[in-house]
Amino acid sequence: MLRSNGSCRSYILQPFGAGYPDLLQKFAIFGIFAIGFNILFGLTGYLSFGHAAFLGIGSYTAVWTFKLLSMNPLPAVLLATLLGGLFAALIGFISLRRTGIYFSILTLAFAQMSYNLAYSVLTPITNGETGLQLRQADPRVLDVAFGRDYGAVLPSSDLFGIGMTGYPGFYFCAAVLILCFYISMRIFRSPFGMMLRAVKSIQNRMNYTGLNTRPYALAAFVISGMYAGLAGGLLAVTDPLAGAERMQWTASGEVVLMTILGGTGTLLGPVIGAGAIKYFENIFSAFNESILLNTFNFLPETLQHAVVSIASLFVGEGWYLTLGALFMVIVIFLPGGLMEGVRRIGLVVKRKFGVGQDDNPPAPAE
Amino acid sequence: MASILSVQNVNKRFGGLKALDEVNLEIEPGTVHAIIGPNGAGKSTLLNCFVGRLTPDVGTVTFEGHSLIRLAPHEINQLGVSRVFQTPEIFGDLTLLENVMIPYFAKRDGAFSLNAWKPMAGQNDVRGKAEEMLADVGLGEKHAMVANSLSRGDKRRLELAMCLVQQPKLLLLDEPTAGMARADTNNTIDLLKTIASRGITMVVIEHDMHVVFSLADKISVLAQGYVIAEGAPNDIKGDPRVQEVYLGGAEI
Numbered sequence: 001m002l003r004s005n006g007s008c009r010s011y012i013l014q015p016f017g018a019g020y021p022d023l024l025q026k027f028a029i030f031g032i033f034a035i036g037f038n039i040l041f042g043l044t045g046y047l048s049f050g051h052a053a054f055l056g057i058g059s060y061t062a063v064w065t066f067k068l069l070s071m072n073p074l075p076a077v078l079l080a081t082l083l084g085g086l087f088a089a090l091i092g093f094i095s096l097r098r099t100g101i102y103f104s105i106l107t108l109a110f111a112q113m114s115y116n117l118a119y120s121v122l123t124p125i126t127n128g129e130t131g132l133q134l135r136q137a138d139p140r141v142l143d144v145a146f147g148r149d150y151g152a153v154l155p156s157s158d159l160f161g162i163g164m165t166g167y168p169g170f171y172f173c174a175a176v177l178i179l180c181f182y183i184s185m186r187i188f189r190s191p192f193g194m195m196l197r198a199v200k201s202i203q204n205r206m207n208y209t210g211l212n213t214r215p216y217a218l219a220a221f222v223i224s225g226m227y228a229g230l231a232g233g234l235l236a237v238t239d240p241l242a243g244a245e246r247m248q249w250t251a252s253g254e255v256v257l258m259t260i261l262g263g264t265g266t267l268l269g270p271v272i273g274a275g276a277i278k279y280f281e282n283i284f285s286a287f288n289e290s291i292l293l294n295t296f297n298f299l300p301e302t303l304q305h306a307v308v309s310i311a312s313l314f315v316g317e318g319w320y321l322t323l324g325a326l327f328m329v330i331v332i333f334l335p336g337g338l339m340e341g342v343r344r345i346g347l348v349v350k351r352k353f354g355v356g357q358d359d360n361p362p363a364p365a366e
Numbered sequence: 367m368a369s370i371l372s373v374q375n376v377n378k379r380f381g382g383l384k385a386l387d388e389v390n391l392e393i394e395p396g397t398v399h400a401i402i403g404p405n406g407a408g409k410s411t412l413l414n415c416f417v418g419r420l421t422p423d424v425g426t427v428t429f430e431g432h433s434l435i436r437l438a439p440h441e442i443n444q445l446g447v448s449r450v451f452q453t454p455e456i457f458g459d460l461t462l463l464e465n466v467m468i469p470y471f472a473k474r475d476g477a478f479s480l481n482a483w484k485p486m487a488g489q490n491d492v493r494g495k496a497e498e499m500l501a502d503v504g505l506g507e508k509h510a511m512v513a514n515s516l517s518r519g520d521k522r523r524l525e526l527a528m529c530l531v532q533q534p535k536l537l538l539l540d541e542p543t544a545g546m547a548r549a550d551t552n553n554t555i556d557l558l559k560t561i562a563s564r565g566i567t568m569v570v571i572e573h574d575m576h577v578v579f580s581l582a583d584k585i586s587v588l589a590q591g592y593v594i595a596e597g598a599p600n601d602i603k604g605d606p607r608v609q610e611v612y613l614g615g616a617e618i
Contacts, residue, residue, distance in 0.1 A: 191475075191489065194468065197464075200459070205457060208451075209532075210477060
């Protein structure tokens with residue numbers, strides 16, 4: 001699908017050349033991360049700024065599972081999910097004593113604490129700056145018990161013999177994404193999901209209606225923590241190493257952007273937002289000055305250099321500048337995210353071609 | 367008859383201000399009990415002591431033998447006490463139907479239920495109940511609308527429906543006609559009369575004497591934190607103390 005715009009300049013597709021399956025893996029993994037985040041933020045309105053902590057915890061858990069138990073991704077992913085949920089229960093229990101900006105700051109503080117702990121104090125567990133890596137001498141008790149021997153090479157994760165890099169890795173992540181999407185859909189359409197939307201709407205009324213809001217918010221927090229842990233686990237499955245930078249606040253901010261960009265509180269939005277950000281990140285961060293010079297060589301030379309020097313601010317390392325601008329445009333013109341854009345286009349098409357003559361206003365996108 | 371809600375020696379201070387001073391009150395089941403009094407008399411403070419928003423400094427509040435002191439609002443609601451707010455509090459982003467289904471689920475499944483796997487689409491019995499209740503308060507046709515788009519009077523009806531769907535044993539109403547036009551007020555009185563005729567006990571805080579005298583079986587008059595008079599509407603009308611304190615000596 002993404003290849004269909006292949007007529008344009010070659011470097012747009014460059015990311016898809018060498019790194020195509022890697023990028024697809026990222027779409028799926030960050031899609032899972034954003035779906036989970038949306039269960040918290042989209043339904044209950046609690047804006048967590050520390051979800052990267054659970055992503056990092058998932059990655060560390062998965063790598064440790066590889067080292068100690070088995071190179072099979074299933075136990076790694078399962079334990080990453082569980083530990084993500086466990087830490088979310090702890091952090092959520094404390095953070096959810098406050099709402100609004102105070103909640104956001106509490107979660108941010110916890111995540112930065114986790115990051116610093118992983119970076120320094122917990123070096124025996126996290127291997128600090130270098131990051132946690134596999135070794136040939138790791139015990140891998142389950143693999144040993146089942147007589148699996150990786151020989152003298154550094155093992156990589158595999159699902160009963162299928163390697164978890166490249167396309168097979170993507171298929172694995174995609175299968176998990178579909179499962180996660182299905183679970184999220186069930187939650188959205190359940191009485192529990194309705195209660196979470198009620199939390200967002202007005203907590204006071206809920207309390208006077210006989211509902212205890214705290215466990216509802218905590219349950220949503222734990223579920224989204226489990227999604228984050230799972231996503232972190234998958235990151236380690238497709239590339240078995242874990243570093244502290246995965247827990248940094250920029251990573252927490254990224255999932256917020258993905259969710260808002262795609263459409264907060266919609267089912268599909270976060271997946272689209274995650275895909276869009278990872279896609280553009282890949283394209284824009286791959287640009288460099290020589291590519292830009294090439295692109296604009298149809299211009300007179302002085303103009304070419306002026307354009308390139310401006311444009312180069314927005315690419316490569318400066319890609320976050322582009323992201324910021326894109327984000328501003330979306331928030332100002334499409335507060336409902338890309339999903340609202342899709343809905344508006346749908347409306348226009350409907351009006352133009354008179355498809356579906358219902359006078360009911362369209363239901364808000366789910 | 368044993369009272370459903372019993373308030374004994376309740377005192378509440380806010381700093382130097384004595385908001386409630388030795389308040390005693392017995393609400394009898396099946397009656398409409400109005401609490402009236404001038405601004406700052408302590409009416410809302412008293413109501414907030416019933417629902418767990420405030421805790422009295424001294425005294426007891428007992429509902430059907432359960433002490434309500436230090437219970438959380440949701441625990442008090444689960445005992446069977448529902449409350450209508452002075453400014454309607456409804457789930458503004460949700461549809462009317464959802465607004466009424468939520469309290470029904472609260473009553474049926476308790477204060478928390480991880481009901482995350484059953485689709486809403488299958489909850490036909492709950493939906494039916496909610497639709498019925500909305501029709502009852504005259505909002506049946508608007509059930510798919512988003513609650514925020516309602517007029518103020520309709521929001522109040524919706525809030526009433528949300529309370530009634532729980533079949534409360536005690537319904538607390540904080541100025542149910544505040545800010546309403548005359549016609550709307552009369553509609554609300556009729557609605558409340560219908561509810562009262564079903565045997566639901568009600569406590570009404572109200573400024574509007576027209577509303578009070580058309581609804582109440584019994585009236586307590588509060589002034590500066592004291593209950594200065596209590597009795598049937600006709601007794602209260604004639605009570606010189608009430609006219610003195612509450613109405614500045616004017617005839618009702």
